[in-house]
Amino acid sequence: MAEVVLFRNRDLPGYTGSLADYERQEGYAALRLMFKQYPPAELIELVKRANLRGRGGAGFPTGMKWSFLPKERTVTYLCCNADESEPGTFKDRELMTVDPHQMIEGIVIASYAIGAHAAYIYMRGEFASEAVIVARAVQEAYKAGYLGKNILGSGFDLELTLHRGAGAYICGEETALLESIEGKRGLPRSKPPFPATHGLYGKPTVINNVETLASLPHILRRGAEWYASIGSPPKSPGTRIFSVSGHVKRPGNYEVPMGITFRQLIFDLAGGMKSDRPLKAFIPGGASASFFTPDHLDVKMDFDEVAKAGSMLGSGGVTVMDDSVCMVWAAANLLRFFHHESCGKCTPCREGSNWLLRVLRRIEHGQGRLTDLDLLPQVCGNIAGRTVCAFGDAETAPVVSTLRHFRAEYEAHITRKECVMGHARPPVDAATAHPISFAGH
Ligand SMILES: Cc1cc2nc3c(=O)[nH]c(=O)nc-3n(C[C@H](O)[C@H](O)[C@H](O)COP(=O)(O)O)c2cc1C
Incomplete structure (x- = not known):
């Protein structure tokens, strides 16, 4: 190398x-x-x-x-x-x-x-x-x-x-x-x-x-x-440190010349998939970046190539997920973070993150409606580009990109109450979308 x-x-x-x-x-x-x-x-x-x-x-x-x-x-x-x-x-x-x-x-x-x-x-x-x-x-x-x-x-x-x-x-x-x-x-x-x-x-x-x-x-x-x-001249020269986490054999920080492919990073350097399950999705540049799929493995890791392919290199955090991960769960999990961290200054982000989380949670827990699949992008459209800082754009990325690449999984949750993660999902409260755990608790 x-x-x-x-x-x-x-x-x-x-x-x-x-x-x-x-x-x-x-x-x-x-x-x-x-x-x-x-x-x-x-x-x-x-x-x-x-x-x-x-x-x-x-x-x-x-x-x-x-x-x-x-x-x-x-x-x-x-x-x-x-x-x-x-x-x-x-x-x-x-x-x-x-x-x-x-x-x-x-x-x-x-x-x-x-x-x-x-x-x-x-x-x-x-x-x-x-x-x-x-x-x-x-x-x-x-x-x-x-x-x-x-x-x-x-x-x-x-x-x-x-x-x-x-x-x-x-x-x-x-x-x-x-x-x-x-x-x-x-x-x-x-x-x-x-x-x-x-x-x-x-x-x-x-x-x-x-x-x-x-x-x-x-x-x-x-x-x-x-x-x-060095790296990927003229527009993305130099080396860059990528943090690789998730379902890989060797998670960690890798300094590489810009312009290598995600395949080289994930499979050659980080050792490929843990437990040898197939790769399902990866986030190429931190939680604010749109999800990629195995179709993007040969995208070059430079600023412009990743942007052209529909995401961003962002903070350099590459999170790898195998086929045991439910993409509705993954989006909801990220929204839990963004909702918690929204500073509250801008209404679209403060309120929108809450609504995105509620809708994702009810879909995840088998209580969604097919109209939710139109509602989610609509709410995202009212957040991205309408806030003081780029946080608003960031919180919509997991929702828009998982819907784009994994719509069938959302539909399976809604129509057949099926989830690849298999485990039973407790129902959520209709008003708050918080899980209802045990009666009386
Ligand atoms: C919500 C949000 C969180 C950010 N967090 C970080 C961070 O933790 N570290 C960082 O260097 N830049 C972060 N940035 C980017 C900074 O605003 C800024 O662009 C960066 O520090 C500029 O440094 P650079 O020109 O060397 O990239 C964040 C941006 C946003 C919108």
Whole structure:
């Protein structure tokens, strides 16, 4: 398999991720090179030439995002998005724990490029042990002069703060993240204005994902042309870490060049199907991405090819399901998550997620009606594109795509009360669609 970049230290015997270990593997060499050779404007050009695209979900070109900052500005902030709450996605978690200094070096590089003297790592609240590891690494970096005043004698100052969330999925959305750092309830902001002009505390701000930032030291050390030539050039260069979970023999994080196929990832790297049951469906890019079927196994894993095939690479979480999984159950399970996590700001998402869940549950439990199969897409149509943030689109993806690919399964639930998962489904309450468990309980 091709070269590993971001995880190159992960499997070194005895590698602990300490500053000393990182430095032994050329850690912070990119930073020294940067201060010697690159004025900020040239650094932005370098990242543009490398065509690095954001690894947080949308795949937005990083250099272009940086150049949206207004020319005249007094204060600029950088936020590293380490919220990673998308179900099935666990790559940032491993990046931060295995090699925290790689992310910190990336943060210093990005801050220097955009002229930020204050940066934040916004970390998912549930990451308790990860927070300890990152906090320790930040302290080490301060002590060694990679953070703080006059970094490596360059005259550049940067204060880096680790800010922990409190367990809300929505705080991974960039503007909800900003609200949360400001000490407010994490609700997304209406855009425009965009964070590039009105971000943290109303000042120009860049928000980048952990993996995006961790890629920067490599691009600096090895050059834009090298990066632009690996993976799936010209539009999706570089390597990417995919988190593979579900019914595979070897679940885990795999760093691969962009552009390999889902078949290679699932069958060659992740060992194929656990228990050797046939593949039924997979989610190609986190819970917000539309389901794929075995017909999509040869789709290339690059941003544009996956979009062309009707889904998205999103957060890089690939969840694999064999034929024991009921697709109505899978959609309802995801909607349970989205309904629980809807922040409530926008009516279509707040109310719609509740209705989607109720209708899915009654179908799942054998109490659905055939008209529900028209009702579901209608409700989805009233959510997607009608909310302040992309959460609304995300919550409709499992419903629309399972209906598209597995309509017969929905019909079997409604007309014949059949489910591939076989086990008896207790009836649900007609009004709430909550399962009625035992009488009197
Ligand atoms: C509901 C929602 C949740 C999100 N969660 C995350 C997250 O956990 N981590 C992340 O990096 N981006 C997340 N994003 C995307 C961010 O809003 C933002 O686009 C990203 O951090 C930008 O970084 P990038 O340009 O490096 O990809 C989320 C978006 C939405 C709509």
